[in-house]
Amino acid sequence: MQDAGAAISVRDLTRSFDRPGVPGAGWRRLLPGGTRGAPTVALHPVSFRVERGERVALIGPNGAGKSTTIKLLTGILHPSGGDARVLGRVPWRERTDLAYDIATVFGQKSQLWYHLPARSTFELLRHVYDLDAGVARRRVGELTERLGLRDLLDRPVRTLSLGERMRCELAAALIHSPRLVFLDEPTIGLDVEARQAVRAHVRELNARQGTTIFLTSHDAADIEQVCERVIVMQAGRVAFDGPVSTLRSRYVRGRQIEAHFLVPVDRPVDLPPGASLVDVEPQRWRLEVHEAGAPVGPVVAWLMACGPVVDLTVSDPPMEDVIAAIYRETAGPRVIPGGRP
Amino acid sequence: MTPRRRRGMLAHRARVIGAHAIVTLRDQGAYLGELALGGAILFVFLFVLSCLWTATFRAQESSLLGGLTLVQMTWYVTFTEALVMSRVNVARRIDEDIRTGNLAHALLRPGGYLTARFGAYLAERLVRFAFSLGFGSVVALALAGPVVIDPVAALGAIVATGLAFVLEFAIIAGIGLGAFWTEDTSSIYFLYTRVSLLLGGVLIPIELFPEGAAIVARALPFAPMIHGPARLALAPDGTGFLSVIASLVVSLTVVGTMMAVGYRSGLERLTVQGG
Numbered sequence: 247m248q249d250a251g252a253a254i255s256v257r258d259l260t261r262s263f264d265r266p267g268v269p270g271a272g273w274r275r276l277l278p279g280g281t282r283g284a285p286t287v288a289l290h291p292v293s294f295r296v297e298r299g300e301r302v303a304l305i306g307p308n309g310a311g312k313s314t315t316i317k318l319l320t321g322i323l324h325p326s327g328g329d330a331r332v333l334g335r336v337p338w339r340e341r342t343d344l345a346y347d348i349a350t351v352f353g354q355k356s357q358l359w360y361h362l363p364a365r366s367t368f369e370l371l372r373h374v375y376d377l378d379a380g381v382a383r384r385r386v387g388e389l390t391e392r393l394g395l396r397d398l399l400d401r402p403v404r405t406l407s408l409g410e411r412m413r414c415e416l417a418a419a420l421i422h423s424p425r426l427v428f429l430d431e432p433t434i435g436l437d438v439e440a441r442q443a444v445r446a447h448v449r450e451l452n453a454r455q456g457t458t459i460f461l462t463s464h465d466a467a468d469i470e471q472v473c474e475r476v477i478v479m480q481a482g483r484v485a486f487d488g489p490v491s492t493l494r495s496r497y498v499r500g501r502q503i504e505a506h507f508l509v510p511v512d513r514p515v516d517l518p519p520g521a522s523l524v525d526v527e528p529q530r531w532r533l534e535v536h537e538a539g540a541p542v543g544p545v546v547a548w549l550m551a552c553g554p555v556v557d558l559t560v561s562d563p564p565m566e567d568v569i570a571a572i573y574r575e576t577a578g579p580r581v582i583p584g585g586r587p
Numbered sequence: 588m589t590p591r592r593r594r595g596m597l598a599h600r601a602r603v604i605g606a607h608a609i610v611t612l613r614d615q616g617a618y619l620g621e622l623a624l625g626g627a628i629l630f631v632f633l634f635v636l637s638c639l640w641t642a643t644f645r646a647q648e649s650s651l652l653g654g655l656t657l658v659q660m661t662w663y664v665t666f667t668e669a670l671v672m673s674r675v676n677v678a679r680r681i682d683e684d685i686r687t688g689n690l691a692h693a694l695l696r697p698g699g700y701l702t703a704r705f706g707a708y709l710a711e712r713l714v715r716f717a718f719s720l721g722f723g724s725v726v727a728l729a730l731a732g733p734v735v736i737d738p739v740a741a742l743g744a745i746v747a748t749g750l751a752f753v754l755e756f757a758i759i760a761g762i763g764l765g766a767f768w769t770e771d772t773s774s775i776y777f778l779y780t781r782v783s784l785l786l787g788g789v790l791i792p793i794e795l796f797p798e799g800a801a802i803v804a805r806a807l808p809f810a811p812m813i814h815g816p817a818r819l820a821l822a823p824d825g826t827g828f829l830s831v832i833a834s835l836v837v838s839l840t841v842v843g844t845m846m847a848v849g850y851r852s853g854l855e856r857l858t859v860q861g862g
């Protein structure tokens with residue numbers, strides 16, 4: 247038995263597709279569309295654990311196995327091997343019971359009835375989740391308040407903007423007060439403001455009710471702004487699992503310093519140890535300090551000595567670059583020493 | 588703790604059916620247009636059929652054919668047409684759900700996928716049937732005049748119609764589930780509608796079939812679903828009720844079991860092989 251206290255615990259979970267000899271597939275292989283050919287391994291043994299109340303992002307390049315993992319954890323796919331517990335249940339064996347405690351939001355799929363007001367779908371879901379009228383009314387009121395749905399609930403869903411619809415979509419997914427929410431690319435296609443709204447609501451949900459958040463996204467900001475921990479998958483394996491803050495220091499060994507000078511300054515002959523020039527213009531230099539944690543102070547002091555500095559910025563590379571670097575580095579033998587090209 | 592009330596499974600399923608029926612009724616836009624077109628087709632069909640039967644009765648120089656008068660015959664085809672025209676193509680929807688992966692997503696909610704589909708089917712079917720029967724009755728009244736219907740016979744016909752609707756759901760949903768194994772379920776559905784037109788007694792009551800054809804028709808589930816309720820409605824009393832109900836129940840047991848087995852193994856295919 248695995249620990250029933252965790253929100254999710256996964257041990258040596260594997261999944262291949264089109265494996266000949268899948269139980270029950272025998273004679274069907276003879277039919278058109280039946281199983282054939284060598285298996286694709288979508289998940290090599292994967293293990294991780296998510297505590298209740300955590301906010302975790304699962305990221306990785308296309309085909310890394312993120313959606314497969316979510317399908318396994320929600321019980322709509324059986325694994326080829328290994329073990330998993332979601333809120334103490336084996337998802338593929340107890341899918342229906344689990345359905346009452348989890349929610350899933352897919353950026354690309356809608357569960358709202360398109361021609362009807364969102365309220366009708368809420369009413370339907372109240373019966374589907376077997377909620378009392380009073381409980382459901384209170385819950386819808388609460389969600390209306392928090393997601394700002396007051397003017398949206400009675401308009402046909404087809405007349406809503408994508409961002410407005412997404413807010414209703416979130417409310418529909420949360421109507422049964424799930425303890426764990428899976429979000430598969432929840433901000434895809436949304437504009438900046440709508441993205442921020444969705445992120446804020448997901449964070450708030452976690453803060454107010456301790457709901458566990460498990461999301462996948464290709465948007466770096468979803469990860470940075472919503473999650474505290476990130477699991478990076480690469481070709482069906484966990485390549486990194488740790489706090490979002492460590493992600494930077496672990497994979498990007500550099501910080502950038504940009505200095506603006508009052509007057510043009512000659513190109514420097516020597517550089518302080520650990521620093522390299524990225525870009526030099528007469529009045530603007532860009533340097534990189536290698537190795538995370540390497541002191542920036544001496545480099546700044548050196549710059550001050552080079553000429554009259556009017557402005558100075560020290561920055562981490564953007565999250566986008568960090569993720570790109572991780573994908574490159576974990577992809578296999580094509581690793582560039584130092585982590586940056 | 589999650590604020591939910593777990594009832595017995597059947598009570599919950601009934602609730603899910605009801606909720607899907609209601610939301611489908613609200614979503615009338617989805618099929619009302621189609622219904623209006625159906626009305627026009629129904630009018631043409633009934634007009635042509637009534638002319639054909641008038642000519643047939645005249646040629647046969649008989650006032651009774653298969654136990655029905657000309658007036659009753661017009662009403663018979665009105666009933667059978669209403670039953671056929673109210674058919675809902677659930678197969679197409681299930682097929683789409685399987686191919687687009689919506690089925691997998693539906694499995695993420697409790698209540699059962701087929702239960703939800705049944706609720707939606709029932710609502711749409713009843714609306715279509717009420718419309719077709721109402722509109723058809725006006726046409727029949729204009730073409731042939733009123734008909735006498737025995738209350739007990741009517742009651743029997745209503746029960747048989749209800750069972751027929753459930754049976755036909757099992758058949759059509761079963762065809763849709765074929766999408767787990769085959770590329771083309773729409774041609775199977777098309778075949779089904781043609782066979783049921785022929786063997787269901789839509790245009791001609793089974794009583795007038797050549798003997799061999801009548802035996803085949805009575806052995807298959809098509810006639811009890813179409814000829815059964817229509818003929819019951821025009822019977823002088825409740826005779827024939829038990830045999831129609833018995834065939835419907837037997838067919839429902841067989842088809843329902845097949846559909847349930849197909850659904851289970853389809854789901855296994857989905858969850859084991861990956862949709």
Ligand SMILES: Nc1ncnc2c1ncn2[C@@H]1O[C@H](COP(=O)(O)OP(=O)(O)OP(=O)(O)O)[C@@H](O)[C@H]1O
Pocket residue numbers: 263264286287288306307308309310311312313314315860861862
């Ligand atoms: N039903 C299936 N049949 C065969 N192969 C599959 C199936 N589903 C997924 N795969 C394969 O498994 C691997 C992982 O796919 P998965 O959908 O989990 O990736 P992902 O990380 O979600 O990618 P993306 O970012 O593109 O959504 C891929 O190589 C994919 O081709």
Ligand SMILES: [Mg+2]
Pocket residue numbers: 312313314
């Ligand atoms: Mg995916």
